[in-house]
Amino acid sequence: MDLSVDVQLDLHRRMVRIRLFEEAAGRLAESNRLPGFLHLYVGEEAVAAGVCGALNDDDHITSTHRGHGHLVAKGGDFNRMMAELMGKATGYCKGKGGSMHISDTSLGMLGANGIVGAGSPIAVGAAFANRYRGRGQVAVAFFGDGSTNIGAFHEAANMACALHLPIVFACENNEYGEFTPRDKTMAITDIVDRAAGYGMPGVIVDGMDVIAVHEAAVEAVERARSGGGPSLIEAKTYRFYNHHGVQNLGLKYRSDDEVAMWKQRDPIFTLEDRMIENKAATRDQFDAIWAELRADIDTAIAFADESPYPTPDQIMVGVYTSMTGAQ
């Protein structure tokens, strides 16, 4: 596949938006301006961007605890995201969800999720509904390597295959679940080895190469859309920061060398270098993009800062669709 410059720039833009949002969130967290847990997506941008770049607006995705990247890639609004992270009333979830539940159903983003593995069965439901309606929509389940050890993932993968649903399973294999390396929690190296057990095709891609991810995603999405059923994409990637927050907490669980090696393969800079080399873009162009999006982030932070907190009378609002069940 030869991707047009426009598509490459689109993928680049999605990645830079994620990067800037996450770096900003990390800085705010470090200065104690964000309540709660924060799981940053920095380093893994190529996965969300490459996959969501292959989706239509009315396709659905489910996400994980590490969900900002997915929402940004699906078109999330910086202002409402930043406000949500700060727990403000103007946030995506009106301050009720926070980082771990950030969502925008109008963009088909069915929520970050605090329960490892729980998003995948929900994606299966969305895929079922999509086929049921017959408008050609697909669903993508994002999930981590660690989450493939939990029952919900397994049930979702099998059910999707048994019902032959229009779904793509997109695995972010960053080699760790929290602070524990993959080899302590599974006896296999490649998550894709699990695909055959469900009867779906699987492919490994370089998760630091957005073009590679995107090409695999286009193929998988096209398969799903045209009735070819589920498939699995395993993107080998890495998170540059800690499991949550920015700094390593407590004991060191990854070597400096390992982190440095992966950082050299930064998905954004890799793409920029390649596009410049291919004369598809210039450094100045990229600088302008970064500057433009940086300004958006500043706007978002200001928006969030100035936004009001929700008031206590909002606690009971939104539990039920029409408020009848509460006591």
Place this chain on the structure above:
Amino acid sequence: MDLSVDVQLDLHRRMVRIRLFEEAAGRLAESNRLPGFLHLYVGEEAVAAGVCGALNDDDHITSTHRGHGHLVAKGGDFNRMMAELMGKATGYCKGKGGSMHISDTSLGMLGANGIVGAGSPIAVGAAFANRYRGRGQVAVAFFGDGSTNIGAFHEAANMACALHLPIVFACENNEYGEFTPRDKTMAITDIVDRAAGYGMPGVIVDGMDVIAVHEAAVEAVERARSGGGPSLIEAKTYRFYNHHGVQNLGLKYRSDDEVAMWKQRDPIFTLEDRMIENKAATRDQFDAIWAELRADIDTAIAFADESPYPTPDQIMVGVYTSMTGAQ
């Protein structure tokens, strides 16, 4: 492997014991003398017998809702089994468990289980304890094809492999989960395809051939015992009666031809024919065995019949190890 006549006769005996017990239980159920659900093992005897024949007394097994066969194969006592099925105080579980929870921890049989898939994680625990103690014991998890779609199976299989435990996963693939055929609930044909996803070896055996099952089990058990880790055996088999009870309930979900075809491959008669052909045994010998074991069943039914029901004051006994927590 050339199995000695003694071993063949031992496997035969285990199978006949299962057959006779189950046929008797089925008859009692049809005349409404057994309360509750009854899931018969008839047709699948070669699996329990072949595998348990490869185990020592102090090895552990976990079982399923279809658990009588496993307990008989592990050496279960007819009297206490039959009494339990009738809900009598002299039963294995003092009438508290019944068919779905029949168990004998002194034989390492850690219970039939009413929750599909729930036995496998418990087997993993037993395997962990066995390695921890270092006395060379192994654990076997029996489970059905349908149960491999549930999360607990997946987590157990993966954990066993991650921790490299002395365990054998023994799948009874009878092609149905209750009244629904395999192809409606999974997109694969062979359960063994799942083994690679955990990083363990897997093998398909003819589950109607007790010798084949036994040879595979000996190899898997030996691997586990000697530190070689988990493996999976998929035995292709069939249940001759209904999912529960004896007669097909409601709609017919299996064709007469299909049932007849499998019945022709009866694991007991197949073995008998082969042993007679090989001059390893005679029809008279077999007749004597059947007669002897039939008498045991008659004794068991009489024992169970004559046994008292538990009295209401027993309801609160056995909830806690020393009765302190009850209100």
Place this chain on the structure above:
Amino acid sequence: MADERKLAYVMAFNEAVKQQMEADPNVFCAGEDIGAFGGVFGTFGGLQARFGADRVVDTPISEQAIVGLGVGAAVTGLRPIVDLMFMDFICVALDQIVNQAAKLKYMFGGDAVLPLTITTAGGGGLSAAAQHSQSLEALLCHIPGLKVVMPSNPYDMKGLMTACIQENNPTVMIKHKRLLGMTGHVPEESYSIPLGKGNILRPGKDVSIVAYARMANEALVAAEELAKDGIDCEIIDPRTLQPLDTDLIVSSVKKTNHAVVVHEAVRFGGLGGEIASQIQELAFDYLDAPVTRIGAPFSPVPFSPALEQHYIPNAKTIVQGVRDVMARV
């Protein structure tokens, strides 16, 4: 009336599903063995033949994914009915019920609608032992975001099941296994009973018995017995346990000054504690005796009928409980 239309509880469920599926193409069903086989209790009988395998879906044995299928389909616009064969199996799927279905809307700041019905079968009395006989409604009623329904008769079953399917929030409809064959008057036309509205099954003036599902019927039997002693029982069937019709219960107790709460679930930590607490909070000055709770003892459900019949509360235990309350001075 001699010629009123009678239907079994299980068929009342079936008819509600059928009528709603006819009325709304977004309604579909999924669960184990519900398609070709019609469900192990026959609850979904005939529906696949009528509506096709796309709308009445046989699933793998994957309770988490079954509920997840419902959550994902509901939040993207369908009205799923997903079945968990036995109520005990909610434990396998509880994350999807409690952490996903119940909370999604709230966590999204209200930006989600979940018209999801989870159906299951609870209760004992079939010698089905500890993992197939539980009454675990207390676990669900404690969870904001869910509605919980337990009908005691065919008429309520149809009306409440219709309401569940039409409801825009996740509901759990709990059939009682021992009531499946119970017959009673059920109109053919579609009707719904509002969730959260209880029902006075028998008016009375001396004592209020709050009882649901099978226990409501046991209470009716007990009331006849007690009437012989001159004790006139008012029997309230809340029908929906979440939200609970507190007003109905409290106003009854204010009249009778005596209350007995009955459920089949284990007494300790059961919903009876909530109901009794609400009664004493809101009708303290009207109570002539403490609110009595009747429930199963603190043990798993035993298998043997010889034990189980003494384990599950029944008309006799209710008679005794009411007598004790009335005897108090």
Place this chain on the structure above:
Amino acid sequence: MADERKLAYVMAFNEAVKQQMEADPNVFCAGEDIGAFGGVFGTFGGLQARFGADRVVDTPISEQAIVGLGVGAAVTGLRPIVDLMFMDFICVALDQIVNQAAKLKYMFGGDAVLPLTITTAGGGGLSAAAQHSQSLEALLCHIPGLKVVMPSNPYDMKGLMTACIQENNPTVMIKHKRLLGMTGHVPEESYSIPLGKGNILRPGKDVSIVAYARMANEALVAAEELAKDGIDCEIIDPRTLQPLDTDLIVSSVKKTNHAVVVHEAVRFGGLGGEIASQIQELAFDYLDAPVTRIGAPFSPVPFSPALEQHYIPNAKTIVQGVRDVMARV
């Protein structure tokens, strides 16, 4: 005493585990990130270094298999401690807890011993939102076969955790996340506090406040405030919720004639309903006012601190609740 030994709640837990592992080679621990990393809350810190990776085991993210590992190892003779990082995750593993661990012994006719300790961390106050802040103890206390423990301070933590590990039944030890850093006197030598014995944290004569985990500490603060009004609170911390020290609670209420039950869990269907019901059942004639229950409102736990601080009960809400009870005529 100035020189008494102080320890944080989290280290009291850690020390109990360490001492029991030293005392009994059959004790081992398993859970996510508990090995090399020492657990996300540091609860298992240093234990793998001391006892090795065979006894302090990092597991996959597989809560069902983690509890199953514990069940299988316990029933075959070990004394497992298995950790579920957050209490909300019991929903993922509930089948193994409720249908297996709790019932195995009973279903086997008593022929099993399950010395299994499940540890987890509950409670809110960290802006961890709806899936990482719950107090779900009511779900567990309703299940025959389990014991449930929620310590409110470091001293109790060590003694109760020691008791859990030594106990021959499945126990669930619920740490409160907001108490992890709380320091207090903790003797170095091993000691255990019997499960099922509550504690009078503060003697008083006017009103009995039953409160556990973090709420016990809030109640202590409230009591100081109320003392200024001349209201003398007796604070009872049941410590173990299953079995519950009913005697201690009831005898206190018989003395004070007023009762307030406090928990952080959602009020509706919470354990407060059980406690309040028992009080009115057993001390009806002593009550001058209805038993009041304080708990969270009927919504999931909101994320924003601006909401969460009003969601979780605290000293102020307790003061108000007690004043209301005392003001009643």
